[in-house]
Amino acid sequence: MTKEERQVFTRRIVSSNKSELIVVLFEIFFCYIDCAKEGYCDGKRGDEASKEAIRHALEVLAHLKADLHFSKETAQLSGRLYAIYDYCQRLLYKTMSLGRAEQLDEAEGLMRELHEAFRKVAEEDQSKPLMQNAQRVTAGYTYGRTDVNEMDVLLDNSRGFFV
Numbered sequence: 001m002t003k004e005e006r007q008v009f010t011r012r013i014v015s016s017n018k019s020e021l022i023v024v025l026f027e028i029f030f031c032y033i034d035c036a037k038e039g040y041c042d043g044k045r046g047d048e049a050s051k052e053a054i055r056h057a058l059e060v061l062a063h064l065k066a067d068l069h070f071s072k073e074t075a076q077l078s079g080r081l082y083a084i085y086d087y088c089q090r091l092l093y094k095t096m097s098l099g100r101a102e103q104l105d106e107a108e109g110l111m112r113e114l115h116e117a118f119r120k121v122a123e124e125d126q127s128k129p130l131m132q133n134a135q136r137v138t139a140g141y142t143y144g145r146t147d148v149n150e151m152d153v154l155l156d157n158s159r160g161f162f163v
Helices: 003-014 018-038 048-066 075-098 102-124
Strands: 136-143 148-153
Touching: 003 018, 018 048, 018 102, 048 075, 075 102
Parallel strands: none
Antiparallel strands: 136 148
């Protein structure tokens, strides 16, 4: 994952509510899967960078599994999601051990279907962002030669912290 991608994901996480945060996690997973696929193209068995990307994707899956709520009302749905996440984790481990990318494609396909469902849920969720005192960033007021410059809006040194 590039530095710019990390910055974009960080900004999105800061401004996300609960539903949007799950969507961002899925997109981080896809970013790592794309990085991992580069090491398995043209019959390669995966380089160290692709294995590192798979390890990061496994961490995202572990985070998604840990975020499931097994309350009485949601136990059945959470159990099914847990099984899918667990299956995707096993597929990624197989990719690293066997050195073939077919399992990456299968895991990505399953996660893309879930991503679409979570994206639709996030569109309907009107709750407030999880981080209330986060700094807002605005892009596009000024332009550089090759990119859009960003600036902080309403700078507040305390942002809720008082000594």
